[in-house]
Amino acid sequence: MTSNAAPRSDETVVRDPAWAALLMWVGLPVAGALVFWCLKQIADWVAGLPAAPFQGLFKLAASAPDPWATIGALVLGAIAGIVLALIGAHETLQLTVSDADVRMRRMDVPSSASRDAVGSVFLDGKRLVLLGPRGEEVASEKSELPRDLVRSAFVSHGYPWVDEDPYKDQYRLWVEDLPDLPPGANPVLKARAKALEKDSETDARELRGELVKLGVVVREQKKRQYIRVVA
Incomplete structure (x- = not known):
């Protein structure tokens, strides 16, 4: 992970270890x-089969003179x-934590949260989750950053770090047309289920944001969606 600006003295930038970069x-x-x-x-062997x-490409490679x-x-x-490295950097979470706020960027999509808006912070598998005082989702991003470094950054700036989701017992498996959900939630969840089946992370991410606006928090396991409604 890289940053264009030097971190301030009152903030912590969480990076991958040097060996990973x-x-x-x-x-x-x-x-x-x-x-x-x-x-x-x-190339010669494949071209002769x-x-x-992709035999045409192998024939082309076999016909080209060496050393060129x-x-x-x-x-x-x-x-x-290099292209794969650029894709990896693009998908790597950039995380900056300070006493005032949390700033994240992944896949060129920024998100932030003020300290007052955060009621709990935890890692849910490979997802960094920030919840508000009422249990509402403030931010949720995939993270491959070292767990110890992420935890240390939040704890050092006084954020309420917890080891697991404090609302984990309130989730239930979503099925189509599930009752007792806020109006409009079921169609969004249905669209998100299709996005998960297609492995469309961008669509699934945007639809997660729509659910947050409706007061629904969603988690997925093996493309199945588990939800809870914020009181």
Whole structure:
């Protein structure tokens, strides 16, 4: 995770360990170059098969003269690794905690919460969750950041960290047309169920926000949605 501005002295920026950043920005390009080099080595064999997936590309690689074919394979592999690293950085949670507020950014979508709006903070699996005093969802983001560093950042700035969801016993499995929900909640949950089936994280995320506005908190396990209504 990177930040364009230097952190203030009164805030904590939670980052991945240095080895994780090194693995992403160096390891992925090296691994990509290695994979493409291996593919170049078997290009002649694949090109000679009666049929094979992407055989046209292998024939093209086999016909290219060395050393340019090998150099090209290494360069393309490294570029593929860099692209994967950029995607990883794009999906990595950026987290800044201060006495006044919490600021997060993931997939270029920012979110924030003032200290007064936060009643509890916890990690629900790989999701960082901030709840308000009434149990309403203030923020919820996927996080691969080290748990100990996340917890330490919040505790050091006086946030009420808890080890698990204080409302975990209030969730129930959502089924279509479930009664006793706020008006409009069932259609949103139905649309979100379709988004989860399609692995459309962007749509599922936006629909989660709509549910928060309706007073519904949602969690998912294996694409099944569990909900509770904020009193």
